[in-house]
Amino acid sequence: MRPAVPARARAARETRTLPSVAPGAVEVPFVVACYDEVVARDTTWNEHSHPFHELLWNQRGASTAVVGNRVWTVAPALGLWMPAGTPHSGSAAAGTWLRTSFFGTGGAAPLPGVPVGVEITPLLRLLLDRLAEPGLPAASRSVTEAMLLDVLTPSPHELLVNVPVSALLRPIADAVRADPRDRRTLADWAAELGVSARTVTRAFNAETGTSFARWVTAVRAQHAVALLTRGWEVEEVAAEAGYGSASAFGAAFRRTTGLTPGVFRAR
Structure with missing residues (x-):
């Protein structure tokens, strides 16, 4: 098992700059290649893209x-498929053990050409560990x-939040994501905000594709x-995520992620 990162190593935030490379711009001489790292500091990555597909998980x-205004949380139980050429940025807290699998683009892509969530099942994890x-x-x-x-589906x-960017909704988004x-x-x-509830409802549906209540639930799930x-x-976690009881939190969490909170809890 990887050791935990010492507290003294977490002092400074690290920013990493990666290039944007289009699919086909360079040779990708592998079918699947694996990478892992325990980040020693809180780390952010600039917006970049790869000539290969990625499966991000931890x-x-x-x-x-982050892709545009869409923010995904990547965890041990739920990963993210990032197609080749997709501009994205990211961040990870000190001590996070990143696992990434790179997929060559020589054949048909095993997953869609857009980012999608991937459940890291025991079988999938076993195969990734083997590789x-x-x-x-x-x-x-x-x-x-x-x-x-064959099993990658x-x-x-997915742990996805579409973050509103309009002047009307940004104060709401900033406040809820902060707390x-x-x-x-x-x-x-x-x-x-001095507007009608109907105006806010329409704006949320237009910018996020969902209702205010469901958007808040998704933000809380990411925080949880x-x-x-x-x-x-x-x-x-239930209290920190804004729920009055563990049962209410568990029900909302399962509706959003399809999994129980216990699946994500580190032991």
Whole structure:
């Protein structure tokens, strides 16, 4: 097991700059290649793109991937498929154990040409771990890669939040993302902003594709996963995510992620 990152190593934030490379711009001489790293500091990546596809997931901790105004949380139980050539940025907290699998573009892509969530099932994890073994014989690698491509499927659920950017909704988005315990209703926000509740409702649907209530639930789920992957108890996470009870939190969390909070909790 990887060691935890010492507190003294977490002092400074690190910013990494990567290039934007289009698919086909360089040769990609592999079917699947694996990379992992425990980040020593809070780390951010600039917007960049790769000539290969990526499956982003974590062995430990939660990280963030951003495409435009869409923000995904990546965790041990739910990964993210990032197609080649997709501009994206990201961030991870110190101590996060990143696991990334790179997929060549020589054949048909195993998943859609847009970012999608991927549940990291026990079988999928087993295959990814096998491919990460050093010195894996070529024949074994070929069989394992074929199995991986066969079982890799998009999940009907993902930890995604579309962040509003309009002047009307940005104050709401900033406040709720900064403190998911914020209990102000849509009517409360409309009164504060001096507009009708109907105006806010229409704006949320237009900018995020969902209702204000469902958007708040998604923000709370992302916040909850970040705490669960640090080992917080479910009852503590429920309170920090703005729920009055663990049962109410669990029900809302399952509707959003399709999984129970316990699946994400680090042990």
